[in-house]
Amino acid sequence: MSAVLVAGSDGGIGRACVAAVEASGTPVHGVDLSGGIDVTAPGGIEKALAQATSAHGRIAGVVHAVGMSGRSLGDGGVAECTDEAWHEVHRVNHESVFRLLRAAIPALQDGGSIVVIGSTLGTSIDDDFRTVAYASAKGALIPLIRTAAREAAPRGVRVNLVAAGLVATPMSVRARSSASIRARMPALMPLGASPCLPEEVAQAVLWLLSPSSGRTTGAVIPVDGGWHLR
Template sequence: MASGLDGRGVIVTGAGSGIGRATALAFATEGARVLIADLNAESAGAVVKEIEAAGGTAVAVTGDLSEQSVVDQVVATAVERCGGVDVLVNNAGIMDRMSALGEVSDAEWERVIRVNLTAPFLLTRAVLPHMLAAGRGAIVNTASEAGLRGSAAGAAYTASKHGVVGLTKNLAVMYRDQGIRANAIAPGGTATGMIPDIDGEAHGPKALGPYFGNVGRVAQPEEQAAAILFLASDAAANINGAILPVDNGWAAV
């Protein structure tokens, strides 16, 4: 089955590097018009140039996606430059410090929840009117193994990714009769630049350490991107509300 993505307008957040970059390139290869949303203007611009050099269409918007003004700019630009919003990939995220709940500062909690959960909520809410008007839309969120278990990250990150899982499932139920699908991937270990700032003497990292022997092979960003592309494509037309582990079997351990 063809992907059905040729000519579609796609927003990918966190697209300046890692899974987001690989995802943006994958959509562009399928003929989609891609909006690169990222906090880093230099890396976002580099991905736009990479896509354009290959004959694709892309535009960048930079800023903090937990701010409504930035979200509004992203959506308005996608409508103007990409012809609409057919696909939204909420991929941008940050790690916590692997802190146990008793060690989590207000600042760590609020920053992780803001970036990992509030930003996808704001952006999804902003694109919904456009998808509803079109009678179709695909939303793919990047959750995590930490959204499926309690042993993959600290309290803040784990709570944020469980929130992403819940948001995805609720969205799928609420809007399935309006032609909108919502799914998520749950990546395991992946070779990206996301490196947590860990205090090796803190309780959280020490408590989690024994569980990381189950991680298995570390994936490449392109492997996660392939799963995102599939869930957004016409090949997944009857898949809605699914949380797909892309983790070499970690979720099965």
């Protein structure tokens, strides 16, 4: 049976994606830095694909759920963002997606699907979430996945992005702990007025991996409680 490779399988969203795919009856091959595979480094995604293929045979889907916040490195507004934050956040959140797409598209066969986890901050500016490196890296994913989708379409491979809002994961603890942000949640995410669950993001990923989305490619699917409507 064809399998799905999940890069970033130990993270909040990645772990939920693994559980959702497994619950659907599809084998999953999860990789993460803690397991010795760094898909943000040159050769990392190729190693992961080779490992997954060896274990499962055909790979029908790939999920990129690797990401980082650069606040601890100095990410913030344009005037205060450090060089270290800018380069590291773009390396992890943007460059690693390029590396994954470059390797995964040729590796997948007809009907394959690639799903990238993005962020609503890639297209939305908010003073409480002013992190120029993170936002610009996530925003840059949109032309990247659209270009990849156009190139992959003749192979029958689809490439899509899920733009997540504030999600209840360890990475978002700072924001979720802020009293001022909690007070603004009905305005930020009017549909539910609370952070999304990783499982809700994973269900969108599962649909994009499935044949049910067989005519969908190059799309940006928001799972953000309406954040993008502001």
